[in-house]
Amino acid sequence: MPATNSPLAKLMNNDKLQHAGYLAVAKTRAKALKVFSHLIPLPRPLLFVGEDACNELCDMVINEGGTNVFIVTDAVLNKLGIPAKVTDYLDQHNIRYQVYDGITPDPTFAVVEEGLSQTVNAKCDAIIAIGGGSVIDAAKMIAMSQGNNCKPQKLIGILKARKKGVPLYCIPTTAGTGSEATLGAVVSDNDTHQKALSIDPKMIPLAAAIDPVIMKGMPKHITADTGIDVLTHALEAWMSANASVETDYYAASATKAVMQYLPIAYENGEDLQAREEMGIAAHYGGIAFNKAGFVHAIAHQLGAHYSIPHGRANAIVLPYVLEVNRKGSEKRLAKLARKTCIVESAQATKTDKELANYFIEQVRELIETVGIDPTVKGMKKTDYDNIAKAAAKEVSDTYAVPTYMSPAGIKMILQKIQTASEDRPNNDTQDKKSA
Ligand SMILES: [Fe+2]
Incomplete structure (x- = not known):
């Protein structure tokens, strides 16, 4: 004392x-x-684990009716070829996809809005996030904004979404945030420089793949x-x-x-x-x-x-x-x-x-x-x-x-x-x- x-x-x-x-x-x-x-009991994402986890996750996307997938990642991971494990499999199964690698650390609303405009224009019906917490949080906001036909800013706060988001699947590349299992997402406000939080159980992804091969780098x-x-x-x-x-x-x-x-x-x-x-x-x-x-x-x-x-x-x-x-x-x-x-x-x-x-x-x-x-x-x-x-x-x-x-x-x-x-x-x- x-x-x-x-x-x-x-x-x-x-x-x-x-x-x-x-x-x-x-x-x-x-x-x-x-x-x-x-x-409000929280849903749990279906979990795939192991070296085949990404393929199993893609099978689920296809079985759930995904025909046109929006892949959300960042430029570094894309340059390293990490999304190829997913895109190769989607190619083999003749599933269309589009890759958006514009996610930055601590993504801003502008970054989320750019992804949103791309997935809406491409009429994607499923989203796969491949990355760390920033990528997964941004993908959650994109999926929820697309599903609710609103700007991401409208989702800031607790239980702001009326409808479910576009089906979201996650492949974490780091063993850290566990964002693929949480009901929240953080976005940085471009104007105030503060972090804004959206919390909603509807944000929890449908499934996640824990692939140790992706994490070994x-x-x-x-x-x-x-x-x-x-x-x-x-x-x-x-x-x-x-x-x-x-x-x-x-x-x-x-x-x-x-x-x-x-x-x-x-x-x-x-x-x-x-x-x-x-x-x-x-x-x-x-x-x-x-x-x-x-x-x-x-x-x-x-x-x-x-x-x-x-x-x-x-x-x-x-x-x-x-x-x-x-x-x-x-x-x-x-x-x-x-x-x-x-x-x-x-x-x-x-x-x-x-x-x-x-x-x-x-x-x-x-x-x-x-x-x-x-x-x-x-x-x-x-x-x-x-x-x-x-x-x-x-x-x-x-x-x-x-x-x-x-x-x-x-x-x-x-x-x-x-x-x-x-x-x-x-x-x-x-x-x-x-x-
Ligand atoms: Fe943390």
Whole structure:
């Protein structure tokens, strides 16, 4: 605890009244979301796994009546020839298709609208997304806009679509976002430069293919960043106040897989079993992740302020938020440690407190093992206010977390990150390991 007259204590006192109101709103929203998630059961995409998964997914497209397919991807993947696995198969079955490779990282409405105009003009009746989270999110917005005959901006918010989208199928090329399993999509607003979110169960794709061969070309640093993103989805879902038996199952399965297979996939990208297990973990993390928390909320702000990739930002924040949650979630963290078998038999008799600490230490070690640089370059104290307020708002608007932090609590985490960053000058571990 800070001394009562310390600057940190004053900061916390100033926040007190604001925090009380924020807490009440956040808890009410969390309860409403819990009711909502019970009233509206979420559909699950049919999952194909393995080296034939893409072909099986294409068979489904054809069997469901797809005759003219719109393939959504990005220019890098298209140049690498990744969509050929799909287009060759469609050629063999005389199915027409058109490839749109204009998706950029953090796609804007303009990017989505361009894809929409192409699929509408070509009268496509099915969409296959081949790519990471940005491609899949853009494809979701294109499919829903085409199906609802509206501009994508009209879909921003919760349950804005009246009809289903055009049938959507996904082939993730990274094991990270699990976007192929989620009911949301993020688009960047060209004018405000803010990210806009569309949430609707109708957005969940019909099917997804986890193909380890497609994932084996992923560079080491992207394997590491996206892998920790999966772990974060799983842990935030596990610790959510709205966790259920179902989300617990997916969150624990994803956690166990990441702990076991991420170091292998990182060390040897050609290991197809590790790639496949990480692909399934990402999918499971996506299913469970409809419950997020403070790690993502703070990481989103670090990413926006200091251009840090999403997975790496999560990896930087995750250990600190786990520490904050540790006391209130000791039993839950200990249960996860036992469930995911990351404790050796001799340690299984340890107390909940010891196991929770052990689990957090394992997470720290994993982040270190996969070479993630935990520093934030160019961090400024003058940014703290904006970051903390925006992160607190994101949580109160959307998430059900086990421990609600005030903006002052978030600023303490930011201070710890900055101190750790300054204590590690000239850190080039990430660059060396990723090379
Ligand atoms: Fe994420």
